[in-house]
Amino acid sequence: MESMSEKNNFKIxxxxxxxxxxxxxxxxxxxxGPVIKEMMENIGAKIVYEEIIADEKEDIKxxxxxxxxxxxxxxxxxxxxxxxxxxDITPEATLAVIEKEVPGIPEKIRADxxxxxxxxxxxxxxxxxxKQTLIINFPGSPKAARECLEAVIExxxxxxxxxxxxxxxxxxxxKNKSF
Amino acid sequence: MESMSEKNNFKIxxxxxxxxxxxxxxxxxxxxGPVIKEMMENIGAKIVYEEIIADEKEDIKxxxxxxxxxxxxxxxxxxxxxxxxxxDITPEATLAVIEKEVPGIPEKIRADxxxxxxxxxxxxxxxxxxKQTLIINFPGSPKAARECLEAVIExxxxxxxxxxxxxxxxxxxxKNKSF
Amino acid sequence: MESMSEKNNFKIxxxxxxxxxxxxxxxxxxxxGPVIKEMMENIGAKIVYEEIIADEKEDIKxxxxxxxxxxxxxxxxxxxxxxxxxxDITPEATLAVIEKEVPGIPEKIRADxxxxxxxxxxxxxxxxxxKQTLIINFPGSPKAARECLEAVIExxxxxxxxxxxxxxxxxxxxKNKSF
Numbered sequence: 001m002e003s004m005s006e007k008n009n010f011k012i013x014x015x016x017x018x019x020x021x022x023x024x025x026x027x028x029x030x031x032x033g034p035v036i037k038e039m040m041e042n043i044g045a046k047i048v049y050e051e052i053i054a055d056e057k058e059d060i061k062x063x064x065x066x067x068x069x070x071x072x073x074x075x076x077x078x079x080x081x082x083x084x085x086x087x088d089i090t091p092e093a094t095l096a097v098i099e100k101e102v103p104g105i106p107e108k109i110r111a112d113x114x115x116x117x118x119x120x121x122x123x124x125x126x127x128x129x130x131k132q133t134l135i136i137n138f139p140g141s142p143k144a145a146r147e148c149l150e151a152v153i154e155x156x157x158x159x160x161x162x163x164x165x166x167x168x169x170x171x172x173x174x175k176n177k178s179f
Numbered sequence: 180m181e182s183m184s185e186k187n188n189f190k191i192x193x194x195x196x197x198x199x200x201x202x203x204x205x206x207x208x209x210x211x212g213p214v215i216k217e218m219m220e221n222i223g224a225k226i227v228y229e230e231i232i233a234d235e236k237e238d239i240k241x242x243x244x245x246x247x248x249x250x251x252x253x254x255x256x257x258x259x260x261x262x263x264x265x266x267d268i269t270p271e272a273t274l275a276v277i278e279k280e281v282p283g284i285p286e287k288i289r290a291d292x293x294x295x296x297x298x299x300x301x302x303x304x305x306x307x308x309x310k311q312t313l314i315i316n317f318p319g320s321p322k323a324a325r326e327c328l329e330a331v332i333e334x335x336x337x338x339x340x341x342x343x344x345x346x347x348x349x350x351x352x353x354k355n356k357s358f
Numbered sequence: 359m360e361s362m363s364e365k366n367n368f369k370i371x372x373x374x375x376x377x378x379x380x381x382x383x384x385x386x387x388x389x390x391g392p393v394i395k396e397m398m399e400n401i402g403a404k405i406v407y408e409e410i411i412a413d414e415k416e417d418i419k420x421x422x423x424x425x426x427x428x429x430x431x432x433x434x435x436x437x438x439x440x441x442x443x444x445x446d447i448t449p450e451a452t453l454a455v456i457e458k459e460v461p462g463i464p465e466k467i468r469a470d471x472x473x474x475x476x477x478x479x480x481x482x483x484x485x486x487x488x489k490q491t492l493i494i495n496f497p498g499s500p501k502a503a504r505e506c507l508e509a510v511i512e513x514x515x516x517x518x519x520x521x522x523x524x525x526x527x528x529x530x531x532x533k534n535k536s537f
Binding site: 099100101102103104105107108111129132134152154155158159162163165168 | 443444446449450461465469472477478480481482484
Binding site for chain 2: 088092124
């Protein structure tokens, strides 16, 4: 029971970054940010940062870097800007600041959501690590953001804990070691 | 009915580029180009450009860039040069000219065709966007090109329309928004 | 029968590289290297090189490059350093030395092993080609390394043979051409 309570004591410090031109100008209500926030709180994460910014590559890079470099959050979940529209630039901004890519996270997201709609293949979302912060892109619609987060929410805590050095991958007694 | 006829009026301007040393020298008949062409015409696309070129990285880069920069086509489908042979260089030429990668398209192609043959995992095909043109690599054999195109032909029109600004991802009444 | 014996005469020269800080200091027994070695020998490969090195990016790059450039092996299988721990750097070292990436190999590995554990999505493993040598990353635990190698062991010989020019992709009578 002790290890259980220890587990529950580790709260993932989570930043939710909505990337939307219209949202940043107040022309559209941000619906996907709150969806992500609620889902993360339900697994015990602590939301430490929320912001809505425009689809500007340099601004996105700056904010992702700052959160990671200042250790403000263990996890940054972005929503929006992952599609084919001219202004969609979130994946490129993410690739520009991560030090290690995590291709398996968007692969699993796309594979799982393909069963909902074949257009899931058009998501250009990425995931990666900068310092000790995991960054994952999600699409901008609340429905798609929810479905995509559902595909990986179960594995996020394990990844973040290894990243933070809370657990090692070769911990004795651990079942699925070392992926 | 009006929106239906509008839909049908948008013809995807498609370029089919066969990349093959032997094909470019006339030593092998190009069979995969015609397969792709026919499949695209069947969904109402308009073939605006066809060419057979050798597996030369700089030549491939030049032609892909030119078609995209001059807005000659909304979509470029390449066939050939995606494997393990020494001269296979299509994915690297594609990566060198695209501004935004679309990893989910080759992921879906490989996932779908793995059920046909495990060797589908050896395809190094890529997809991405340059300006307002979507570029997708396909393998060189007619059979594999057909199977791979079948995996994504359904989603190509939606992607191209968003890219061209014909529809927005958050269009009211649209079902599968914002991937 | 002749082509069968020809097939068997081609032995894949295989290097197995264990990447582990603890292993390199003798603080942990290398269990995954022997697993990979045995599985490869079972399909007729010849182990030409084995080493255990620390998670040092420059050292990994140097050894991968040297084996490929000196044609010491047709295939390099690495184990370890593919996860989220601070020192895990094998995928980045691999990306830095390969000339052509093979995204479909780690995609198939992750897709197949996701049915064993969802944490397979956290593997950051990569695969690619340098000169005529195929390099594939595997995780560091013996169980995960075995499961991941099982996902692609069937297709490795075909890939290596094309890479070495032993067979061409368009060989007459070959069934699954040109992926």
